[in-house]
Amino acid sequence: MEKKTIGILIYANPDHYPPTINAVHLLSEHFDVVLIGRNQDPPFWQYPANVKVHRLGKYTSVKEREQQSAVIKVREYINFVAQASRLFKDVSLIYAYDTFGYAAAYLSQLMKARSIPLIYHNHDLDNQLFPLSTLSGWVQRGERQWVHQANFVVFPSQERGFLFKKVTNFRGELIIVPNYPRKSYFPEHQDFANIILKRFENIQILLQGSISIKSSLLELIESLTFLDNSIKLKLIGPIQETEKSLMKDFALDQQVADRTQYFMPVPYNELASHTWLATVGVCLYKKTDINHQTMGTASNKIYEYAACGLPVIVSDQPNYREHLASESWVRFADPDDSHSIASAVQDILSDFTKYQAMCLAARQAFAQKYNYESAFSPLLVKIDELVNCSQLAKH
Incomplete structure (x- = not known):
């Protein structure tokens, strides 16, 4: 039976985030995956064969991107959203990471003829709102307006999740997935x-x-x-x-x-x-x-x-x-x-x-108990349910 396809989006190099790497591997056991990130710093991680990786934009280092002008940052982000929308054409669900990733996922949805499930996974809380003179400021405010469209919001810490709900007035379902490593990646040392x-x-x-x-x-x-x-x-x-x-x-x-x-x-x-x-x-x-x-x-x-x-x-x-x-x-x-x-x-x-x-x-x-397979399992069940519902709606 052909696997259904889901999209995973992060506005960074996914290779730098172990919890994201872990989620990609576990999800790839059940779905084909379209993984979208930014073309920054050299890629080094080998993903499973059914994970199609797209690193968007002109290659630069993180330091070089930080030094770019606001105009260049906005233009790049718009291009990122447009490309993501095209690449996610046939996916049954989008799993987006952090503020920039979620905002891009939401905006890419607006360009599609049909709505599909959207999951927002946030690692860290922003300690302050950036001014509207910056791309970060606009994206942060977009996140707070659009988070209510997410089927689930995921945090690695219950305390961060509760504070996020308070700040955004999010009334949907909050799921906690701790940042544990994968058991399959850390087999016991033979010696x-x-x-x-x-x-x-x-x-x-x-x-x-x-x-x-x-x-x-x-x-x-x-x-x-x-x-x-x-x-x-x-x-x-x-x-x-x-x-x-x-x-x-x-x-x-x-x-x-x-x-x-x-x-x-x-x-x-x-x-x-x-x-x-x-x-x-x-x-x-x-x-x-x-x-x-x-x-x-x-x-x-x-x-x-x-x-x-x-x-x-x-x-x-x-x-x-x-x-x-x-x-x-x-x-x-x-x-x-x-x-x-x-x-x-x-x-x-x-x-x-x-x-x-x-x-x-x-x-x-x-x-x-402290492994990602155990931590991610309840969310995986919910993702499977959402994908199946999305496929039924499509047909």
Whole structure:
């Protein structure tokens, strides 16, 4: 039986968003997929054969696009919407990501002769409204007006979803899909027992993802001064140049420059090789905005650490405790206090038997409940129902 086709749209490079990659793979098991993104930064992800990928627009880097004039940005967005409408000609449902993606999906619908189901998946909340002199300002206001046309709105965090409903007065159905990794992408390491022993003998604290002052960069560096000299900090991910310079100067000042290792971002398909070799994973965000305060289910790196059997240190904040307090492989630390971070590290590493048990518990928790297959399953059922209804209406 021929698979029905759905469209997935994101106004960015989809390869940069693990939750989007995960959804594409799971949806492709049930539907043919037309995936539309922007032609920015080199593509690196290999999608399933029945996923047709369209990277629209002239190739540029993210930095180059940020520097474009408002006129160029508006023109490009209009062209993106027009092309998306044509490419989505025969799809039975559109799954759109984030503000720009949803607005483009809604506008592309207006050009079609018939209406089809529309799902809006938002990762992060905008902390402020941009002025109407910018494309972002117009798109944000469009989103708030048009969100009521969505069949479902999806968030990775219940708190973000509830706040979004309050801001937009959205009265439709809200669905929570945490940003867990795919179980099929993180099979258990065949040499896991030896990996655990090697980790304990060569201790490495790992922060993967965005590296910034807001994610306790300086506190992590300072925490090394309270730990054994053999313990190193590995940072892997994007960082602003100003903060990178500050990081280097601060590490030198704290006399731990030789123990602080920074690596440029690597593609998602290479990241797990670094994670498996680390000893402890950290996910520490300060209370800077609503997104940082609601990472208990929205941070994919917490659960990527778990997928690789890593004990994890997270921010000692209510949202994190609500979701992770019962997990034996999780420790909490004050993201503003380097002593607190060091104490959490020392607790994890105080005894090999305890450390080994934490590693095994982390991997088991991921395999049993903190995986994208489990999280996405209820939404997948609803998508299947919508597609079938859409096909019946078409005929």
